[in-house]
Amino acid sequence: MTEKKKGKLTKVxxxxxxxxxxxxxxxxxxxxxLELLLRFxxxxxxxxxxxxxxxxxxxxxxxxxxxxxxxxxxxxGTLMTGAAANATGLVRYYKxxxxxxxxxxxxxxGTAADIGFGNLSGAAERNEPFIYICYDNEGYMNTGIQxxxxxxxGASTTTTPFGSASKGKNLRRMNLGLKMAMSKIxxxxxxxxxxxxxxxxxxxxxxxxxxxxxxxxHVFAPCPTGWGYATENTIEVCRRAVKTNYFPxxxxxxxxxxxxKTVKKPQPVSTYTxxxxxxxxxxxxxxxxxxxxxxxxxxxxxGLSVLEGECQLPVSSED
Amino acid sequence: xxxxxxxxxxxxxxxxxxxxxxxxxxxxKLARPDxxxxxxxxxxxxxxxxxxxxxxxxxMDCELITVEGENSAMNAVMAASLAGGRVFxxxxxxxxxxxxxxxxxxxxxxxxxxxxNVNRETPGIIAVSSGxxxxxxxxxxxxxxxxxxxxxxxxxxxxxxxRLAEDYDIQVPVMVHYDGxxxxxxxxxxxxxxxEDVDRFLSVLNDQPQRTRLLPGGKLGCGTHGILGGYLELxxxxxxxxxxxxxxxxxxxxxxxxxxxxxxxxxxxxxxxxDADVVLVGSGSMCGTIKAVIDEKREAGVKAGLLKIRMYRxxxxxxxVAALAGKKAIGVVDRSLCxxxxxxxxxxxxxxxxxxxxxSKMISFIDGIANTDITKANVEQMIDxxxxxxxxxxxxxxxxxxxxxAREPDSEKTGGL
Amino acid sequence: xxxxxxxxxxxxxxxxxxxxxxxxxxxxxxxxxxxDKEKCIFCGFCAIYCPIQIMEMVENSxxxxxxxxxxxCGICAKECPKNAISMxxxxxx
Numbered sequence: 001m002t003e004k005k006k007g008k009l010t011k012v013x014x015x016x017x018x019x020x021x022x023x024x025x026x027x028x029x030x031x032x033x034l035e036l037l038l039r040f041x042x043x044x045x046x047x048x049x050x051x052x053x054x055x056x057x058x059x060x061x062x063x064x065x066x067x068x069x070x071x072x073x074x075x076x077g078t079l080m081t082g083a084a085a086n087a088t089g090l091v092r093y094y095k096x097x098x099x100x101x102x103x104x105x106x107x108x109x110g111t112a113a114d115i116g117f118g119n120l121s122g123a124a125e126r127n128e129p130f131i132y133i134c135y136d137n138e139g140y141m142n143t144g145i146q147x148x149x150x151x152x153x154g155a156s157t158t159t160t161p162f163g164s165a166s167k168g169k170n171l172r173r174m175n176l177g178l179k180m181a182m183s184k185i186x187x188x189x190x191x192x193x194x195x196x197x198x199x200x201x202x203x204x205x206x207x208x209x210x211x212x213x214x215x216x217x218h219v220f221a222p223c224p225t226g227w228g229y230a231t232e233n234t235i236e237v238c239r240r241a242v243k244t245n246y247f248p249x250x251x252x253x254x255x256x257x258x259x260x261k262t263v264k265k266p267q268p269v270s271t272y273t274x275x276x277x278x279x280x281x282x283x284x285x286x287x288x289x290x291x292x293x294x295x296x297x298x299x300x301x302x303g304l305s306v307l308e309g310e311c312q313l314p315v316s317s318e319d
Numbered sequence: 320x321x322x323x324x325x326x327x328x329x330x331x332x333x334x335x336x337x338x339x340x341x342x343x344x345x346x347x348k349l350a351r352p353d354x355x356x357x358x359x360x361x362x363x364x365x366x367x368x369x370x371x372x373x374x375x376x377x378x379m380d381c382e383l384i385t386v387e388g389e390n391s392a393m394n395a396v397m398a399a400s401l402a403g404g405r406v407f408x409x410x411x412x413x414x415x416x417x418x419x420x421x422x423x424x425x426x427x428x429x430x431x432x433x434x435x436n437v438n439r440e441t442p443g444i445i446a447v448s449s450g451x452x453x454x455x456x457x458x459x460x461x462x463x464x465x466x467x468x469x470x471x472x473x474x475x476x477x478x479x480x481x482r483l484a485e486d487y488d489i490q491v492p493v494m495v496h497y498d499g500x501x502x503x504x505x506x507x508x509x510x511x512x513x514x515e516d517v518d519r520f521l522s523v524l525n526d527q528p529q530r531t532r533l534l535p536g537g538k539l540g541c542g543t544h545g546i547l548g549g550y551l552e553l554x555x556x557x558x559x560x561x562x563x564x565x566x567x568x569x570x571x572x573x574x575x576x577x578x579x580x581x582x583x584x585x586x587x588x589x590x591x592x593x594d595a596d597v598v599l600v601g602s603g604s605m606c607g608t609i610k611a612v613i614d615e616k617r618e619a620g621v622k623a624g625l626l627k628i629r630m631y632r633x634x635x636x637x638x639x640v641a642a643l644a645g646k647k648a649i650g651v652v653d654r655s656l657c658x659x660x661x662x663x664x665x666x667x668x669x670x671x672x673x674x675x676x677x678x679s680k681m682i683s684f685i686d687g688i689a690n691t692d693i694t695k696a697n698v699e700q701m702i703d704x705x706x707x708x709x710x711x712x713x714x715x716x717x718x719x720x721x722x723x724x725a726r727e728p729d730s731e732k733t734g735g736l
Numbered sequence: 737x738x739x740x741x742x743x744x745x746x747x748x749x750x751x752x753x754x755x756x757x758x759x760x761x762x763x764x765x766x767x768x769x770x771x772d773k774e775k776c777i778f779c780g781f782c783a784i785y786c787p788i789q790i791m792e793m794v795e796n797s798x799x800x801x802x803x804x805x806x807x808x809c810g811i812c813a814k815e816c817p818k819n820a821i822s823m824x825x826x827x828x829x
Binding site: 047048049050052063064065066067068069072073074075076077078079081082084085086087088089090092093094095096097099100101102118119121122125126 | 353354356381382384385386387388390391392393394395396397398399400401402403404406420421424533534535536537538539540541542543544545546548549
Binding site: 004005006007008009010012013016020023024025026027028030031032033035036039043063064065066067068069070071072073077193196224230231232233234235236 | 814
């Protein structure tokens with residue numbers, strides 16, 4: 001009997017040094033990227049993090065019900081308007097009292113880019129020592145898929161539905177990650193769930209950078225329920241977002257940007273949108289607008305980044 | 320001018336001539352907060368400037384957060400408080416209502432935050448002037464509200480606020496109010512307590528059980544969903560704590576008197592009320608003027624008295640009923656409006672106790688809005704009108720003392736109610 | 737102080753020193769993953785990408801899902817580089 005051929009066990013497992021503090025039966029949609037992310041973070045960073053959460057898709061699981069919890073982490077259920085300010089208060093008191101801590105301020109794009117942006121900006125400016133993680137599912141999902149500041153051009157949401165008089169969201173998205181990189185904070189990075197070793201490294205770098213001040217992670221986290229794709233495709237959607245430069249992976253130390261993954265031959269954005277129903281109504285001309293926006297952002301990234309090692313100048317889809 | 324409990328100057332403590340804002344800043348400094356959040360707004364700005372200077376000169380060992388907005392100020396101190404820290408912040412009018420969602424969250428989370436609100440007009444009309452509308456706009460937040468009459472009381476109330484908020488039996492945030500412009504920028508002689516006496520006054524808290532705190536690895540989470548019976552239980556606990564704070568505030572007044580030699584009477588201060596026929600009910604800096612006029616009226620044979628409200632929330636119903644029952648007529652002076660009602664807010668609240676007050680008649684005076692001074696002449700008018708009411712004459716139910724155009728049609732006079 | 741019937745603390749605190757809540761999410765699915773032990777090369781992709789993290793190592797040889805909580809999303813089957821996992825309708829069991 002021949003012994004079966006074994007592959008190498010993925011190195012990502014080495015990063016998962018701690019237990020998963022969450023109950024196994026929690027109410028996230030099947031295939032939810034947020035569930036994967038939330039379980040991933042404390043397995044990498046430790047179960048003694050203090051995590052803050054706001055009303056959002058994470059709230060039904062991060063926050064308890066009366067006396068009972070869904071997980072064993074210390075948490076603080078805050079409002080969207082003050083999430084980063086709450087985290088500020090925590091870390092400042094811990095500093096005064098000499099209590100070692102890793103505070104993770106965990107927010108969706110609705111909080112980070114819209115209603116809670118003011119205090120995110122303030123906390124970054126003051127260089128408060130905590131990790132702010134924005135999981136970007138491009139909309140207010142918990143309230144039923146409404147548009148937010150990071151929703152891309154052309155996306156159909158319940159407040160920007162496509163119809164006879166509308167092509168969906170008619171505004172380009174706001175690039176939150178770049179905004180934060182330009183705040184010159186000790187560490188800012190983008191990450192996603194198809195590249196889990198990259199995410200793990202960035203989580204650890206953020207924890208290290210926290211010693212010098214504010215760390216920000218912008219995590220691309222697709223939503224099968226809200227975007228309209230088969231639940232099995234969550235990781236593939238992330239992968240294609242990276243391969244089309246729709247969501248490039250980079251990090252910035254003190255404002256100096258460096259690509260952490262350069263896609264040598266980026267695919268056209270249509271290979272990404274073809275998987276996702278919220279873009280299904282777009283024609284070629286509409287997709288061109290989206291493609292131009294992606295290319296423009298990537299050029300901006302290239303212009304701002306420090307070219308290191310194998311980093312190349314941005315490649316346009318027309319090349 | 321106004322008789323008060325003997326002001327004992329403890330050996331070493333000083334009388335300083337300082338503004339109300341400086342008094343608030345010194346009170347905060349003496350309480351030794353761990354975290355202070357600072358955002359400027361007229362007429363509070365001097366408080367945070369003073370604290371910043373104390374901090375820069377090493378006189379205050381605290382984390383000073385120069386936040387980007389008042390909403391962040393309250394959120395930051397709420398979180399620090401829930402982590403176990405002693406905190407301080409200050410605001411006024413627009414800033415106060417900008418932090419409104421955080422104010423509600425702080426009370427709901429039972430975080431023992433202490434803050435100072437320097438009463439300023441608005442929100443509603445752009446104005447940079449004094450008035451209690453900001454206090455009225457936030458009275459239902461579930462906080463304990465205390466009101467100071469003069470600069471000494473500002474400092475003393477800040478200290479008492481910590482003793483009250485952080486008491487294990489209470490754990491409700493406390494807001495100390497005082498009139499902007501009249502007290503914020505007015506300099507008076509203030510007996511500044513010694514640090515060791517303040518430490519001793521607050522040391523009672525160290526002997527109490529540790530309140531619940533948010534700590535790394537503690538497995539506790541704050542901000543759980545309140546579901547059905549759980550939500551009701553949380554609300555009931557909160558309401559019960561507010562009720563308990565009345566008696567606790569009386570106790571604290573006695574403790575304060577023991578150490579510092581000053582007593583204010585607890586939830587309310589009764590000024591020449593024992594044999595009074597007519598009483599004015601007021602709060603804040605207007606009480607100084609009212610006391611002066613009452614003294615003059617007494618000389619003229621009018622049996623007038625003042626009930627000064629010090630604890631506004633919870634509403635000191637029992638204390639007020641006990642003090643006011645049997646009085647012939649009561650004039651309630653409001654430095655704000657109660658939209659939807661003709662009379663002022665405190666008047667409207669006191670009116671709800673009409674039955675317990677027996678036969679006492681009551682009318683509303685609205686004055687001191689937007690820096691229109693509550694002058695001695697205004698107070699005389701109020702006392703005279705209240706005397707008319709006591710004598711059974713026809714008087715208006717609601718008088719805007721400085722705006723005579725606000726006349727009610729004749730049909731809405733009290734007609735001897 | 738008041739009763740502690742629903743919460744142990746004066747304020748809105750939940751206490752994870754007490755048993756955690758757990759929903760029967762296994763009851764949600766319409767398909768379940770079946771792992772072909774022979775095809776499985778023990779790379780662990782299914783384990784790292786499973787949002788619920790329920791893939792368990794068996795005999796250092798293959799992975800097996802904890803079916804009490806599997807929601808049937810199909811990510812493991814999709815991500816397996818050897819197509820060793822198939823999603824089979826619940827009705828067949």
